[in-house]
Amino acid sequence: MDQAHRPRPVLLAVDDDADDRAKIERELYDRYGRSYRIVCEASAEAGMSTLEKLRAAGEEVAVVLANLWMPKMTGTAFLARAHRILPTAKRALLVTWGDPPVREPIVRSMTLGQIDYYVPKPGRSPDERFHAIIAQFLSEWAMAYRPTFEAIRVVGERSSARSHELRDICER
Numbered sequence: 001m002d003q004a005h006r007p008r009p010v011l012l013a014v015d016d017d018a019d020d021r022a023k024i025e026r027e028l029y030d031r032y033g034r035s036y037r038i039v040c041e042a043s044a045e046a047g048m049s050t051l052e053k054l055r056a057a058g059e060e061v062a063v064v065l066a067n068l069w070m071p072k073m074t075g076t077a078f079l080a081r082a083h084r085i086l087p088t089a090k091r092a093l094l095v096t097w098g099d100p101p102v103r104e105p106i107v108r109s110m111t112l113g114q115i116d117y118y119v120p121k122p123g124r125s126p127d128e129r130f131h132a133i134i135a136q137f138l139s140e141w142a143m144a145y146r147p148t149f150e151a152i153r154v155v156g157e158r159s160s161a162r163s164h165e166l167r168d169i170c171e172r
Contacts, residue, residue, distance in 0.1 A: 008037045009060040009141075011134075014047035014078060015040070015067040015094055020121050024065070024094065027122045031131055032138070036062060044073035051085045061089040062141045063134065065119060068093045068102060076105055080114040088145050090137040093118040 011028050015021040025040040032038065041047040047066065054061055064082045066075035079091040093109065095102045097120040109115040116137070122130040152170050156163030 007059060008035060009062040010054055011036045011038050011063045011065075012047065012050060012054075012061060012089075013038075013040045013065040013094070014042075014044060014070070014075075015065075015121075016043055016070045017067065018042070020067070020094075020096075023122050023125070027125060027127060027130055028134070030126070032134070036138075044070050044078045047078060048081065048085075051082055055085050060145070061086045062145075063090045063092070063137050065092050065094050067121075068095050068105060068118075074105070076109040076114050079109070080112075083114070088141070090141050091115050092133070092137065094121050095119070096121055097123065 011032060013021065013024045013028065015024060021040050021042060025038060028036075028038045028040075039050060041050055044066070047064075051061070051064070064079060064086070066078040066082070068075040070078065075093045079093065082089065082091060091114075093102075093106060093115055095106070095118050102118070106115070106118050110117070117133065119130060119133045154163055154166045154170060156166070
């Protein structure tokens with residue numbers, strides 16, 4: 001499937017707090033809604049179900065965000081399970097700015113490889129601190145998993161010294 005007809009990658013956010021979820025959804029949709037499909041869920045169970053459906057459909061998921069303090073499943077546990085379902089997605093905990101008990105779970109989760117980073121939940125709109133982190137995630141994800149434009153293609157034997165030399169010159 002060519003890139004022009006490829007479905008938009010998904011940005012998934014899971015937060016049990018309705019007000020926070022609405023802010024997150026608005027921020028994501030306003031900034032990224034043209035290029036990404038924004039999906040927000042109200043519980044870890046709904047988020048897991050959505051991830052399974054996305055994987056079954058073969059859809060790309062660029063970023064998964066989860067509230068740190070959800071009932072029934074913490075955000076760290078959710079993101080660890082999300083990584084097993086869709087290992088290419090970037091994962092971040094959503095935290096409330098200034099919440100002192102978040103430091104220890106964040107450090108532990110990052111050390112164990114359960115999350116890639118954390119994101120303070122958006123405050124007023126537009127929240128550029130929130131968007132700076134999301135944009136960095138999307139950039140890293142796209143560089144690793146989206147095809148890049150090839151302006152030049154060298155045609156020749158792969159083991160040929162001359163082909164190798166031309167490819168090296170073009171890459172520089």
